[in-house]
Amino acid sequence: MGSNLSVSSYALTAFEIINEIYISIGAGVLGLIVLTEYGIRNSSIIRTLLMTTVTAGSLLFIFQCTQEEEPSPNKVIFITGCDSGLGFSLAQHACESGFTVLAGCLKLDSKGAKELRNLFGNNIHHIEIDVTRSTSVEVAVEVTDRFLKSNPNYRLWAIINNAGVMVFGEFEWLTERLIQDQLNINLAGSMRVTKAFCPLLRQHQGRLIVISSHCALATLPGLSVYGATKAGLLAWCDGLRVELKKYGVDVISFIPGSFPQHSNIMANQVENCYEMHSSFTPEQREFYGEYFKRYNSYLSVISGPKVITKINDLSLYKKFDKALLEVPPKTLYIHEPFKYSIYHILFKHTPVRIRDYLVTQFMQMPEYTARTGSLPGGIA
Structure with missing residues (x-):
């Protein structure tokens, strides 16, 4: 499917939102480090809590470690x-x-x-x-x-x-x-x-x-x-x-x-295409017309x-x-692949309107236009 994002107001908005998130997270991490350092120097309670957290984290890491069996x-x-x-x-x-x-x-x-x-x-x-x-x-x-x-x-x-x-x-x-x-x-x-x-x-x-x-x-x-x-x-x-x-x-x-x-x-995508079209009502054939033909022509590369x-x-x-x-x-x-992971992070964390736009760009399917047409082979 397509992978090139065109620059638009949606894309710029998504970039600005993600940029603000990164800045907020960075500021929060920095503040947490400063407060922790101050607490360690001035509070035995915080030192105890920190040691407990490190110990618990280490144990959790050990228990989550895996080993691999050998094929045989x-x-x-x-x-x-x-x-x-x-x-x-x-x-x-x-x-x-x-x-x-x-x-x-x-x-x-x-x-x-x-x-x-x-x-x-x-x-x-x-x-x-x-x-x-x-x-x-x-x-x-x-x-x-x-x-x-x-x-x-x-x-x-x-x-x-x-x-x-x-x-x-x-x-x-x-x-x-x-x-x-x-x-x-x-x-x-x-x-x-x-x-x-x-x-x-x-x-x-x-x-x-x-x-x-x-x-x-x-x-x-x-x-x-x-x-x-x-x-x-x-x-x-x-x-x-x-x-x-x-x-x-x-x-x-x-x-x-x-x-x-x-x-x-x-x-069987080609056969499925004809099955779909043959089941259309007259209203559906008129409404989808040329769009249905272009849609399935686009899929021909991965069909069959x-x-x-x-x-x-x-x-x-x-x-x-x-x-x-x-x-x-x-x-x-x-x-x-790396680009899939980026897309899916954006799909999950962006507002719905931006997410739907990104999905459309990811798919790069033919756009719908209100035109009529017919399928190859004489199917009207």
Whole structure:
């Protein structure tokens, strides 16, 4: 998406607000240092409080320190959505790192499944799973259970809920099927897989890693339903984490960043576009007209099937390794480029009008104009 901010009154106002905040914080810190130094010289109570604070802070730091386990073949991880994109890449990375990988694929004859088989042969194990069907999920659990029982020295180290779909389009345009697909795969699918695997997770005291999205932190226009599913995953993990902790199961949310050029998460966007347009009423066709056409033409760069390849991002895998191996793990791991972190800080802390302006600049979507038109291919 676009990343260049045009100078405007909104941007200047945002700069002035942030500048004032920095000055206020700096003045407050300086004043606190002066008062603390004076108190230490003149008050035994303040000296005692300061020593207590330093001691408590040191203990807190020690208790928050983590260590990392080492990858090994007896650590088994199960990943959904390995047919392409992030799941394909994580499966490949984990296998290369030395884990035993159970790659959950929608189809065992998909290009991604075949490529993983060509790369690793019998060192990676494929399991067919459709996260929208309970019977398919239950079979995947049974296969996993048999595999673990046939290898008694192996431990189910992690379940990674990665399978997902994304439909780009304004909410009014989405058909009921397009809405339900995102809810059923992204949100309910993760819940369905987790519920079925809970007994094994408890038995092996493994960890559950749920792939969320930056859209969970700041939902973008055109992705309102997708963002809702990912925000729902974060909320669900907050409650689930406390429930499973007492059984020795860690629940972790992982935000991996954006890889539309390396994923098939939008493989069906063109077909979805035609489905949306065919469902329009005459009034909607007239109202949206040329705007709908320009909107979807803009998305053509990231739409459609992509070549199945491993994502080339070393920092992504370093962050993923931490989520997999840190003991104790954090509750949330976020991988993002620097500009994303700046945008999300601004999204969170600026007034709504400025925030909405920044979101618009971040997305750089075509502007709406009251014009009529038609889609290519004779769709009026």
